[in-house]
Amino acid sequence: MTLPTPVDNQTAFDLDRAHVFHSWSAQGALAPLVIAGGSGTVLWDYEGNRYLDFASQLVNVNIGHSHPAVVAAIAEQAKVLATIAPSNAVLPRGEAAARIIERAPEGFHKVFFTNGGADANENAIRMARLYTGRDKVLSTYRSYHGNTGSAIVSTGDWRRVPNEYARGHVHFFGPYLYRSEFWATTPEEEGARALHHLRRVIESEGPASIAAILLESVPGTAGVMIPPPGYLAGVRALADEFGIVLILDEVMAGFGRTGRWFAFEGYDVVPDLITFAKGVNSGYVPIGGVIISDPIAAHFDERVFPGGLTYSGHPLAAASIVATLDTMAAEGIVEHAAMIGTDVLGPALAQLGADHPLVGEVRGEGVFWVLELVADPATREPVSAEMMARIKKELLARGILPFTMDNRIHVVPPCTVSPDEVATAVAAMDEVLTLVERA
Known part of the structure; x- marks a missing residue:
C-alpha cells in the first residue's frame, strides 16, 4: 500500500486516527493536534497555524525544536x-x-x-x-x-x-x-x-x-x-x-x-x-x-x-x-534558563497569581513552573476537569501549546525561550484566566 504524502492537516489526522494507538488514552474520542514542523519555541501545522510550545512537548525539548x-x-x-x-x-x-x-x-x-x-x-x-x-x-x-x-x-x-x-x-x-x-x-x-x-x-x-x-x-x-x-x-x-x-x-x-x-x-x-x-x-x-x-x-x-x-x-x-x-x-543556554526564571518568567507568573483568584499557588525555578488552579482560594478546592479542558482549548486558540495536568498549568517552555515569547504566553494566560473567571 502506498501511503499518501501529508499535505494538509486532515490527511495527517486521518492517518493517525486510522492506525495509531495512543498512550494513556481511551482511543475513541481522541482528537490529536496535527503538527507539521517546528523551530526553536515555535511549532506549526500544514495550514500555517503556529503555536508557542510552552509544554516543550513532554517537558523535554530543552534546546528547542530543530536546533541546526x-x-x-x-x-x-x-x-x-x-x-x-x-x-x-x-x-x-x-x-x-x-x-x-x-x-x-x-x-x-x-x-x-x-x-x-x-x-x-x-x-x-x-x-x-x-x-x-x-x-x-x-x-x-x-x-x-x-x-x-x-x-x-x-x-x-x-x-x-x-x-x-x-x-x-x-x-x-x-x-x-x-x-x-x-x-x-x-x-x-x-x-x-x-x-x-x-x-x-x-x-x-x-x-x-x-x-x-x-x-x-x-x-x-x-x-x-x-x-x-x-x-x-x-x-x-x-x-x-x-x-x-x-x-x-x-x-x-x-x-x-x-x-x-x-x-x-x-x-x-x-x-x-x-x-x-x-x-x-x-x-x-x-x-x-x-x-x-x-x-x-x-x-x-x-x-x-x-x-x-x-x-x-x-x-x-x-x-x-x-x-x-x-x-x-x-550558547549559555542553561544560564539563560536561570535568568529567564529569575528575571522574567517567575515575576510574570507571580503577577498572574496576584491578579487571579483562580491561581492558588505559583511554584518553580528556571523554566520549570506551575500554576495550581483552585475553585476556592480559601478551601483550595481544585478546579474541575471541565474548566481545565476549556483553559487548554482557549490557550490553543491563542497560539499557545500548554502542558496541563489535573488542576495545573505547567509553564515549561524550552530553555531558549525569549523574554518576548514569555510576555506573549503570559498575556494569553492572563486573558484566558480572566475569561474563565468571569464565566
Whole structure:
C-alpha cells in the first residue's frame, strides 16, 4: 500500500486516527493536534497555524525544536555509522558519556545508557538491589518515574494502580506545603515533618530490607514541587544512616530545566545513582541512562551486571547528546534558563497569581513552573476537569501549546525561550484566566 504524502492537516489526522494507538488514552474520542514542523519555541501545522510550545512537548525539548547543530550532528553520524551493537566501542558513545560525566558530581565516572527515562529508572533500581542485596524500593505518592515494570510501580499517581505487577515497592508522602499531609505552616516545618515521616516508614518497613529511595529531585508531572530547605539533604542523611542507595530521578528536571545542569545541585545533596533522559538531547533521538557512582560501578567489576538493551548508547542518539551539551554550553543556554526564571518568567507568573483568584499557588525555578488552579482560594478546592479542558482549548486558540495536568498549568517552555515569547504566553494566560473567571 502506498501511503499518501501529508499535505494538509486532515490527511495527517486521518492517518493517525486510522492506525495509531495512543498512550494513556481511551482511543475513541481522541482528537490529536496535527503538527507539521517546528523551530526553536515555535511549532506549526500544514495550514500555517503556529503555536508557542510552552509544554516543550513532554517537558523535554530543552534546546528547542530543530536546533541546526543537533540536526547536523545526527545527519553526519548517520552517514558514518547509523547503528552498532552496544558491545562495541564507538567514539560518539564514549564522547557522550564523557560529556555527561563532566557535568556530574565528583565520584562519578561511568554511564549506563538506556532508551529513555523509564528504563533508566528500571536499571537504577536493578543496580541498587544487586549492590545492596536488598529488595524494597521507597518512592513518593506524588511522583512519576516511567511506564516499565518497576518504574510504573515506583510511580505514585493513578497510573500505578492498574500496573502493579512488580514486587517490593513502598510509597510515602513527600513535602508539598500547599496541600500538606503534615499540618505544616512553613517550608521548614514541612521539610522536617516529611523527614520524620520518611524515617518512620523506613523503620516500619525494616531498614535491612530497603535497597533504594527513589525521588525526583524536583517532582515534575506531579506539580513542580520545589523541595523545602534541608529536605533532600535530610533524605541523603537517612539513606546513609540505614545503608540505602539514593537514586535521584533527573529525567525531567535535568540538563537546564531548573537553570542548572542538574536540579539537585541547588539542594546540597549528591545521590548514589542519577537517572536522566529528556533534556540530555531534547528527545531528538530516544536515549536515557544512569550515571553511576564509583562504589556501585566498582561492584560490577568482577560481577556480571544482568541487564542490557539492543539500542543502549545508539550512535545517532549519542551524537545528538554531544552536540546538545556542547551547544548548550557554548550558547549559555542553561544560564539563560536561570535568568529567564529569575528575571522574567517567575515575576510574570507571580503577577498572574496576584491578579487571579483562580491561581492558588505559583511554584518553580528556571523554566520549570506551575500554576495550581483552585475553585476556592480559601478551601483550595481544585478546579474541575471541565474548566481545565476549556483553559487548554482557549490557550490553543491563542497560539499557545500548554502542558496541563489535573488542576495545573505547567509553564515549561524550552530553555531558549525569549523574554518576548514569555510576555506573549503570559498575556494569553492572563486573558484566558480572566475569561474563565468571569464565566
